[in-house]
Amino acid sequence: EVQLVESGGGLVQPGGSLRLSCAASGFTFSSYWMHWVRQAPGKGLVWVSRIKTDGSSTNYVDSVKGRFTISRDNTKNTLYLQLNSLNTEDTAVYYCARGASSGYVISHWGQGTLVTVSS
Amino acid sequence: QTVVTQEPSLTVSPGGTVTLTCASSTGAVTSGNYPNWFQQKPGQAPRALIYSTVNKHSWTPARFSGSLLGDKGALTLSGVQPEDEADYYCLLYYGGTWVFGGGTKLTVL
Numbered sequence: 267e268v269q270l271v272e273s274g275g276g277l278v279q280p281g282g283s284l285r286l287s288c289a290a291s292g293f294t295f296s297s298y299w300m301h302w303v304r305q306a307p308g309k310g311l312v313w314v315s316r317i318k319t320d321g322s323s324t325n326y327v328d329s330v331k332g333r334f335t336i337s338r339d340n341t342k343n344t345l346y347l348q349l350n351s352l353n354t355e356d357t358a359v360y361y362c363a364r365g366a367s368s369g370y371v372i373s374h375w376g377q378g379t380l381v382t383v384s385s
Numbered sequence: 386q387t388v389v390t391q392e393p394s395l396t397v398s399p400g401g402t403v404t405l406t407c408a409s410s411t412g413a414v415t416s417g418n419y420p421n422w423f424q425q426k427p428g429q430a431p432r433a434l435i436y437s438t439v440n441k442h443s444w445t446p447a448r449f450s451g452s453l454l455g456d457k458g459a460l461t462l463s464g465v466q467p468e469d470e471a472d473y474y475c476l477l478y479y480g481g482t483w484v485f486g487g488g489t490k491l492t493v494l
Contacts, residue, residue, distance in 0.1 A: 370419035
């Protein structure tokens with residue numbers, strides 16, 4: 267069974283940093299693209315970032331470019347999202363999601379971790 | 386900035402049929418946008434329903450189907466059940482990045 271478990275969320279002040287983790291199990295982690303998606307309270311889903319199987323390619327939504335960094339450790343079956351220069355608009359539940367080994371699909375989701383940016 | 390537009394809300398009667406659509410500000414939605422569709426119920430993570438326009442996941446109920454309708458992506462629910470009441474999101478691929486639609490709140494009444 268595919269499992270994705272996010273952690274690392276919490277309360278952080280504007281301008282602060284946080285690192286989110288996503289522990290993956292139940293599949294060959296190194297064979298799949300991985301994504302981060304966020305959802306502000308009461309709002310819709312926003313795709314944030316993706317990373318290729320070996321970490322050699324990454325993409326970001328414009329609003330986080332230069333502030334967020336996606337990475338992965340295939341030896342630990344873990345996906346990361348480093349969040350820097352946080353502002354109140356970054357307050358959201360952050361989900362990790364499994365992408366494709368081939369093709370263009372997002373199939374499995376974690377339960378999310380809440381990041382609250384507030385003074 | 387690319388915008389993906391969905392109907393904000395739709396209402397359907399139990400047993401009825403409803404089609405949700407997904408439009409792109411860049412032009413027609415095509416198979417090259419690899420439309421994905423997701424269902425989200427309150428307090429839950431999203432659940433994947435459809436990928437690459439028409440393909441169902443192993444867990445997707447048969448009453449859900451995906452297609453291209455004119456210049457839009459589409460999700461059709463046939464024989465709607467009360468448990469289908471949820472928010473539905475489409476997701477489109479734009480050569481490296483993905484963009485979600487704003488979501489459709491489906492009410493079964």
